[in-house]
Amino acid sequence: MTETEILTGYRPGLLGEVAAWHGRYYSENWGFTSFFEAKVMGGISEFATRLDDPRVLLASAWSGTDFLGSLTVDNDGDRQADCAHLRWFIMSDAARGKGLGRKLFATAMEFMPRQGYRRAYLTTFKGLGAAARLYSDFGFALTDEQPGNTWGVTVTEQRFDIAF
Secondary structure, three states: OOOEEEEEOOOOOHHHHHHHHHHHHHHHHHOOOHHHHHHHHHHHHHHHOOOOOOOOEEEEEEEOOEEEEEEEEEOOOOOOOOEEEEEEEEEOOOOOOOOHHHHHHHHHHHHHHHOOOOEEEEEEEOOOHHHHHHHHHOOOEEEEEEEEOOOOOOEEEEEEEEEO
16 A cells, blocks of 8 residues: 655645545535535635745645545635634545544644744534544634535534634
């Protein structure tokens, strides 16, 4: 078996993998529709215009050429922002439960304070227990929870925050 590695930065096809895995996973497991996949693709397309910004991070896990997962640190277009936005955390089916998500998250957590971020947040929804435990393990706290349909399906949306 090929050894797994965590890489940072753009790699051809990576942005498409992130969108595709989001589309597949959330459709199969949560009934999300093409609305959600299109929303992810639009956000990733906009994020891609910031890849030259040293304060954004695109981290991914790979086994050879096989995509295993990813996580981004974004500043939402504000190069002086003191609050980072963690986005598009997804693991492939083959990678779930193997600790690679924890490694990706650790990469992001080390990156953010080094880049001058004083705090960070992420949005998700209730029901993703393993992810919520990971966020808590790294010091994130649930700061908001309410029904919403940001992703095209009504779920209990959540926001997690951390201060460094």
